Amino acid sequence: MDIPERKGARNCLTFRMNMTHSPHDPQDVSGHIDPVCGAKVGDDTPWKADYEGKSYFFCSRSCRDQFTATPENFLAHPPDAAHGMNMEGMDMHRHADMAASSAMAPAPSAAPGTVYTCPMHPQIRQDHPGACPICGMTLEPVLPSANVLDNGELNDFRKRFYFSLPFVVLIFIISMSGHLAAWINAGVQNWVELFLAMPVVLWAGEPLLIRGWDSIKTRNPNMWTLIGAGTSIAFLYSLAATIVPGWFPAVFVHDGHVPVYYEAAAIIISLSLLGQVLELKARSRTAEAIRSLMNLAPSTAHLVLPNGVESDIPLKDVQPGDVLRVKPGEKVPVDGILKDGESDVDESMLTGEPIPVSHVPGDKLIGATLNTTGTFTMTAQEVGNGTVLARIVNLVAQAQRTKAPMQRLADKVARYFVLAVVLAAVLTFFAWGFWGPQPGWTHGLVNAVSVLIVACPCALGLATPMSMMVASGKAASLGILFRDAASLETMHKVNILVMDKTGTLTEGKPSLVNVTTVNNINMDTLLAQCASLEQRSEHPIARAFIQKAKEENLTLSPIEDFQSFPGGGVAGTFQGSKIYVGTADMMQKQGVDTSPLAPWVEEQRKQGRVTVFAAVDGQAAGAFSLADKIRENTRQALADLATRGIRIIIASGDAPATVEAVARDLGISEFHGGMTPADKQTLIASLKSGNAVVAMAGDGVNDAPALAEADVGIAMGTGSDVAMQSCGVTLVKGNLMVISKAFALSSATVKNMKSNLGFAFVYNALGIPIAAGILYPFWGILLSPVIAAGAMCLSSVSVILNALRLRRFS
Numbered sequence: 001m002d003i004p005e006r007k008g009a010r011n012c013l014t015f016r017m018n019m020t021h022s023p024h025d026p027q028d029v030s031g032h033i034d035p036v037c038g039a040k041v042g043d044d045t046p047w048k049a050d051y052e053g054k055s056y057f058f059c060s061r062s063c064r065d066q067f068t069a070t071p072e073n074f075l076a077h078p079p080d081a082a083h084g085m086n087m088e089g090m091d092m093h094r095h096a097d098m099a100a101s102s103a104m105a106p107a108p109s110a111a112p113g114t115v116y117t118c119p120m121h122p123q124i125r126q127d128h129p130g131a132c133p134i135c136g137m138t139l140e141p142v143l144p145s146a147n148v149l150d151n152g153e154l155n156d157f158r159k160r161f162y163f164s165l166p167f168v169v170l171i172f173i174i175s176m177s178g179h180l181a182a183w184i185n186a187g188v189q190n191w192v193e194l195f196l197a198m199p200v201v202l203w204a205g206e207p208l209l210i211r212g213w214d215s216i217k218t219r220n221p222n223m224w225t226l227i228g229a230g231t232s233i234a235f236l237y238s239l240a241a242t243i244v245p246g247w248f249p250a251v252f253v254h255d256g257h258v259p260v261y262y263e264a265a266a267i268i269i270s271l272s273l274l275g276q277v278l279e280l281k282a283r284s285r286t287a288e289a290i291r292s293l294m295n296l297a298p299s300t301a302h303l304v305l306p307n308g309v310e311s312d313i314p315l316k317d318v319q320p321g322d323v324l325r326v327k328p329g330e331k332v333p334v335d336g337i338l339k340d341g342e343s344d345v346d347e348s349m350l351t352g353e354p355i356p357v358s359h360v361p362g363d364k365l366i367g368a369t370l371n372t373t374g375t376f377t378m379t380a381q382e383v384g385n386g387t388v389l390a391r392i393v394n395l396v397a398q399a400q401r402t403k404a405p406m407q408r409l410a411d412k413v414a415r416y417f418v419l420a421v422v423l424a425a426v427l428t429f430f431a432w433g434f435w436g437p438q439p440g441w442t443h444g445l446v447n448a449v450s451v452l453i454v455a456c457p458c459a460l461g462l463a464t465p466m467s468m469m470v471a472s473g474k475a476a477s478l479g480i481l482f483r484d485a486a487s488l489e490t491m492h493k494v495n496i497l498v499m500d501k502t503g504t505l506t507e508g509k510p511s512l513v514n515v516t517t518v519n520n521i522n523m524d525t526l527l528a529q530c531a532s533l534e535q536r537s538e539h540p541i542a543r544a545f546i547q548k549a550k551e552e553n554l555t556l557s558p559i560e561d562f563q564s565f566p567g568g569g570v571a572g573t574f575q576g577s578k579i580y581v582g583t584a585d586m587m588q589k590q591g592v593d594t595s596p597l598a599p600w601v602e603e604q605r606k607q608g609r610v611t612v613f614a615a616v617d618g619q620a621a622g623a624f625s626l627a628d629k630i631r632e633n634t635r636q637a638l639a640d641l642a643t644r645g646i647r648i649i650i651a652s653g654d655a656p657a658t659v660e661a662v663a664r665d666l667g668i669s670e671f672h673g674g675m676t677p678a679d680k681q682t683l684i685a686s687l688k689s690g691n692a693v694v695a696m697a698g699d700g701v702n703d704a705p706a707l708a709e710a711d712v713g714i715a716m717g718t719g720s721d722v723a724m725q726s727c728g729v730t731l732v733k734g735n736l737m738v739i740s741k742a743f744a745l746s747s748a749t750v751k752n753m754k755s756n757l758g759f760a761f762v763y764n765a766l767g768i769p770i771a772a773g774i775l776y777p778f779w780g781i782l783l784s785p786v787i788a789a790g791a792m793c794l795s796s797v798s799v800i801l802n803a804l805r806l807r808r809f810s
Contacts, residue, residue: 032057035074036067046300049311051075061317068309115142131211134220154280157207161273164204168263168270171196175263190242190260197262201235205269208276221418227272229422233452235265293393293704296368301333302326304377322380326371334367334383341376342566344539345369348502348702355510355540355610355626358567358583372539374566391678421768425451428772436773443773450771454764466803467756471749474809479735480742487728489753491712491746493693497641497739498684498706501652501662503699504716505736506628510540510610512548513629516600517622526622528554530581530614533572536562541612542570544626545581569612580615587613587620597623608654608661628658630665637736638666644743649687651680653702680706697739714739748809756799763795 031040039059041047047058051071058064067074116139118124118132130139138153171193201209212228215221238260240247245258302325303313310325318324318334326332332345344356347369356372359365365378367387384390425448432444472482482488502508515523531549534542536559549556559572559579568589569582580590584601587594592615594601601611604625614621638648649670652659656673663671672683680696684706687694696703696710707713713727731738 033078034059034063035078036063039063046312046314049309051309061313064311064313068305068307068311071309116140117142131214133214133218151280154277157273157276157280160204160207161270161277164200164266164270164273167196167200168266171200171263171266175260187242187245187257190238190257193260193262194239194242197235197238197266200266200269201231204273205231208269208272225418227268229418230452231265231268234261234268238262238265293389293701296331296701297387297389298331298333298368316384318380318383320380320383323377324380325375325377327375328371328373330371332365332367332369332371332378334380335387336365336367336378336381338363338365339377339379341374343374343376344372344567346372346540360567373564417764421452421764424768424772432773447771447773451768454767454771466800467749467753467806470803470806471745471752471809474806475742475745478741478745479731479738480745481730483728483730487712488746488749490693491695491729491743492750494646494695494712494743496647496649496687496692496694498649498651498680498687498694498696498710500680500696500698500703501650501654501659502628504631504697505634505650505662505666506630508628508699510544510626511629512544512624513609513627514604514625515622516597518596518620521616521621523622524552524554526614526616527552527624528556529574529577529579529616530624532556532574533559533562533570533579533581535559536572537564537570539570541610541626545624577616578618581612584611584613587615590615590618592618592620594620594623596620601625606657606661608658628662630662631736633735633737635666637739638668640737640740644740646743649683651675651683651706653677653680677702677705681709684709697736714742745809749806752803752806756802759798759802760795763798767795 031042032045033039034041035056035058037059041057041059043057045057045059047061047064049056049058049064049068049071051068056067058067114127116126116129118134118139124132124134124139125142126139132139174189174193174196208224209228209232211224212232215225215228241258241260248258297315299315300312301315301318301322303311303318304323304325305311315333323339324333324336326343328343338359338361340361342358342360345359345365346356347366356370359376366389367382368389382388428451429444429448432447436443468482468488471488475482499505515527517523517526527545527549531545531554534545535556546556557574559574562570562572564570565582565586567583568586569580571578571580571582571590573579580587580592584594592613594613597613597620601623604611604623607625607627609625609627612624612626614623641648647670648668649672650659650663650668651672653675654673659671659673663669672679675683680703684694684696688709688711693711695712695714696706697714697716698704698707699716707715707727712729714729714731715727716731729742731742
């Protein structure tokens with residue numbers, strides 16, 4: 001039988017020559033021989049097949065497919081291992097996917113067709129790496145690789161930052177230690193500082209200066225313009241003072257030399273690099289949310305060929321129509337239809353429902369869901385980007401990119417601030433040159449430098465990060481993790497909170513909450529019998545029985561003749577009695593009449609509970625109801641949120657009746673059940689379109705698109721990693737009581753940020769005119785660059801001290 005190849009091919013002989021050694025080569029002492037071509041392959045090859053109880057390993061899919069079509073022929077005529085070819089099969093050796101199957105082939109940095117965008121300006125999109133023409137940030141892939149973590153820029157900035165530290169420390173010590181002048185010549189000190197500052201400014205700060213220059217070239221002034229201009233002017237002024245000190249008037253000569261400001265340039269560069277390292281780490285964590293989603297799918301699938309031979313293939317090679325086998329404990333590889341067999345499948349990653357769903361032939365299966373019990377075969381339908389998981393990945397990526405980046409006040413006024421500072425410096429230079437006392441032009445140059453130094457954006461740059469740093473530490477002590485300043489800045493504006501049910505309002509696992517019996521059977525006795533039986537099962541319902549038995553201090557006994565019915569229940573012999581625990585359908589198949597329990601069961605189902613029947617020796621014995629319990633403190637947390645005027649909405653993938661029962665119990669009037677991940681995202685988008693500020697609280701993979709779409713995403717720390725990586729806020733212990741504290745802390749932090757920015761702007765508003773010499777005509781006061789640098793440091797200290805007040809938040 002010919003198996004069609006699905007990818008581009010390479011000649012197997014080329015693979016044999018490049019990838020294997022002769023068996024006589026002493027370097028080649030382990031591995032397996034491909035029974036088709038004789039190539040040496042390792043245990044990690046993705047191409048395997050089982051035949052008559054033995055596993056065979058292949059160098060490529062083509063060899064594997066040829067073997068599985070006619071295994072007897074290849075086993076009857078094994079290849080010549082020394083030469084690596086099967087003579088009878090020589091004409092068949094054109095192999096698919098050689099590049100992908102070879103572990104030695106270098107991985108490309110990005111897949112073909114990768115689109116790059118700017119995290120701050122998502123409208124920038126191009127098919128190759130580069131820098132954003134607006135802000136200068138390095139572009140990143142819209143969808144990161146599932147396995148490759150590209151931290152090149154982060155590593156580069158980290159290296160530059162650590163490289164700059166020793167130079168900055170030495171410059172600071174030398175420049176600030178006035179006693180050094182007693183034993184170091186002033187001119188020599190300037191040259192020492194120059195040589196220490198050059199590596200920091202010219203090498204460590206190179207990417208920052210390039211961004212500043214690009215902002216000028218593209219006419220997009222921003223914070224990089226300020227940093228680039230401030231450090232460049234401070235460095236060039238100091239360079240001139242070192243090389244040609246005679247240019248400066250005597251009034252600026254102190255202790256026999258013109259002061260230099262290398263330390264200002266170096267410290268600004270080092271602090272800016274530190275800020276970039278922190279920012280790039282945050283960007284890396286954002287990409288982790290998508291990467292974790294992509295890695296939910298298994299890497300391989302069990303392909304069942306028409307002759308019944310099973311072979312493991314990479315997930316990317318699965319095609320619509322392929323028959324795949326899924327075993328207990330494995331994830332469903334792609335979307336499809338169950339063909340043969342029955343099983344319970346945990347679909348909580350999609351629906352949030354904690355109880356696995358029974359599936360029989362003809363039922364639809366979703367890729368990346370977990371098969372819990374039986375083995376079955378399925379027919380693949382949707383593969384690659386067509387699967388539900390792939391659509392969830394795209395929804396998360398789209399929500400993260402289209403959500404407008406938080407524009408801080410400093411960024412909003414940056415264009416005008418930069419232009420105003422530059423204009424003030426130019427006017428200062430010419431005003432002193434034309435109308436100032438002699439030497440006017442020298443005074444003009446020095447005063448212009450003072451303007452640029454005093455306007456250097458240290459305080460402006462520290463205003464938001466310092467508040468964020470202190471507030472984040474305080475939040476962590478309260479059990480709240482804020483991932484970025486955007487979440488802190490936005491959370492206090494939230495007026496609608498959409499909450500998932502399972503794992504957020506509830507515990508996220510089934511608990512046995514009620515029981516009834518017939519024929520005067522003792523409830524504890526029946527529970528002990530059923531829990532003893534469930535000890536042999538791995539089903540979540542089984543764990544609920546065992547937990548309830550422990551709470552009631554019941555003794556469990558061994559079970560004989562245990563049987564599991566996928567999608568139905570379990571059975572076994574308990575002290576001579578045949579016990580059945582399972583669904584109504586299972587009881588019907590065993591001839592058990594459950595009609596006496598029907599009224600009780602119907603009442604439980606109206607409350608959104610799952611019911612399980614029990615039978616002893618062919619007679620109905622009782623029934624149990626299970627529910628996902630509401631979390632402790634949920635009611636108090638909702639009451640606190642109501643006092644803040646926040647509108648609460650439940651959006652869940654659970655059955656509408658179950659969601660309604662929980663909403664009614666909690667007094668919530670707005671709720672939606674049976675929602676898909678896309679439905680939740682659409683609900684969030686529709687609420688936002690009404691000018692509301694929307695937060696979403698959830699814990700599962702199915703919540704990730706909505707969490708990313710919301711203005712603020714709030715994840716339960718007890719939930720999935722994907723949910724936490726999609727959110728700006730994480731409640732470490734999953735305790736809803738701290739949500740109100742998070743809102744209050746957000747309000748206090750925003751007030752602190754605004755006051756910090758106020759300090760910075762008032763400082764500049766006062767400092768720039770004084771540096772320009774506005775007081776000289778009245779009192780003869782000039783602000784030398786030394787005082788300008790000191791004022792700049794004092795402004796930063798004031799911002800830091802103000803931010804530290806957040807530590808007293810309660």
